[in-house]
Structures are given as structure tokens and as C-alpha cells.
Amino acid sequence: MTTSPTAPTSLRERKKAQTRRTIQEVALRLFLENGYDGTTVEQIAAEAGVSHMTFFRHFPTKEAVVESDDYDPMIVDLIGSRPPHEDCLTALHHALGEGLRAVYAADGEALLTRTRLVLTTPALRARVWENQYATQQLFADALGGRRRGQSDLAVRVLAGAALAALTTALTLWVESEGARELPDLVDQAFLALRDPDGN
Template structure:
């Protein structure tokens, strides 16, 4: 059974998605989300530092870093990162595709959130870069590979969110396939 904190967080996310669909992201305030969820605005900000963080965030960075470190250092940086991400994806529980698609669709349709998503990937890029450097890749090459991988994934995820024709895992694999096939 989920803790009170987890239930509150889940309720805030669900209410936020409802309001974003009804009023649009820019037309919805943190106060409105909190009120509909039956909590104070202060409680909202205890769970989410910003309204954008409801939609943008990646709890998988540690798994990604470990999975990249586990790849052969004989691989080129992009292939190593791609294989690590594929491995990490297989280790993680499959997220609820409908919810993920809804969240990403809002991001795809809101210019300010697209920018926030890009800046939000900086932490994941740093994890990928560090993992590649730990495996012997030069800092500059590692940073370029990390940036390329994250750009491909972000594009694939946003495109996936606007369609209905494939599963999330397939969108991720397609992005990684494009990188590896073009690079190697």
C-alpha cells in the first residue's frame, strides 16, 4: 500500500493532468492544482518544486549511469550509451504508457515546457557523460555523445506522444537505432 506522501503525489499528478487537459498548461496554476487535489499550495511545492516538474523529470538517471558503465569500453561512445540505455530500459518497470503519453503530449504542445524538457535533460546528460568518461572516453567526446543521445530520445518521445501507433519502448529503440546506424 502506498504511503500518504506517495498517494498525495499521485493525486497531485492526476489532478494536474486533468486541469492541463481542461485549461491548458499555461492556464493552470499550482494553486488550482492544489485546491482541486484538496491540499495547500505549500503541500504542492513540497512534492514538486515547480509546476513544470509535474511533467518533466527523470528518476532513472542512476540506472542509466550504471547500465552504461556496464557496457564494453571497446564500443564507440554513442553505441555504448545506446546499449546502456536499452539495458536500463529492460531493467525498469514499464511505465503506464497512457499517463506518460498524456504528460509528454502536454510538453510537446507547450513551447515553454519543451524548453524546460531540454534543460531538464542536463542532469541525464551529465550522468551519461560521467559514465562514458569512467569507461575511458574523453570528456568532449562523452559530452557530445550524451547530448546526441538525449536529443534523439527527447525528439522520439515528443513525436511518440503525438501519435497513437507504437509503444513507448519501440519509440526509444527507434531513436537509439537511428543513432547507432548512422554513427556506425
């Protein structure tokens, strides 16, 4: 991504974040030009002007270049900042909507490229479940004080449903080649969760 949702403060952290961004931007460009499978870690490192070892200090695998972002912690913070009277689904909807609007405005093209790569690359698509499981658990944990007597199962189901709504919106956005507005698709997906019949 070109912009991190949470800006690092120290000079060392800023340099580290800039190196990470550069590697990720170069990798996405090379994946578009040569295909994911046709691009090696060595090519990415050379094009980014870093060593092979520097690449692996920032990204443990080639897949991680596409998968890695700082969005989950940002969404967790946004869930925590929602008004306490909101139910779980409303809090998730607004937190995800607010976070995605910020990412969409700053990094829309990179997000589109990354999402397209995940959806169209078998090696990346196979890892989606593992990543989504971790994200679902983060969302469920972040809902903590909003449970109001709801069971762990109920909260996890709501977190999973919210994640499914988000994933569906992202998929439709990619299928439209970015022509549709992602924040609108997210809102429509959450409305469908609350009212599947569209009434």
C-alpha cells in the first residue's frame, strides 16, 4: 500500500515503513506485469533496491507481500471507538465502513490490485480461509463489551457474517474492475445481512 493507516512516529520506524511500502509497491507492479507465479522474490528485491534478506525481514514469504497490511488493527481500534449502545453488527458495519473509506481514498488502486491478485491466484486464494479465520477472531474479541449476554458462538457468527459481507463486497468491486464504489458495496452488503429480502 502507498499509505499506512497508522503513521509510524520515529525516524527509524518511518524508514522501515517506507522500505516496506516500496517493496510492496514494486511487487504489485511486477505481479501485474509478469504474473504472480512469474515473479520471484529476487526480482522484487532487485527492483526495490534491497537485498534478498531485507525482503524477508519485512515479508516472510512472497504471499505475504500481497496479504500483509495494517488494516485489522485499525478496524479493531475503530470497533472499540464505536458508541457502547450499538449492537455488534452495527458496530462492525460502521467500523468497517469508516476504515475502508479511509483505505479506499488513500490506497484504492493498490487495494484493488491486491484483492484481484488474491481472488485470481490459486496460491493466494488457498490461504484466504486461514487469514479470514484470524480476522474473524480479532473482530469477535474486539466486540468484547457489546455482547450483552450473547454467547461466544453468537458473537463469532456475527463477526463471520460481517467478514462474509465485506468479502462479497470486495469480490463484486473487483468483478466491476473498480467501477463500482467500494464503500457503497459494503453498505449494501450489510443491509442485505439485516434484510435479505430487501424490504
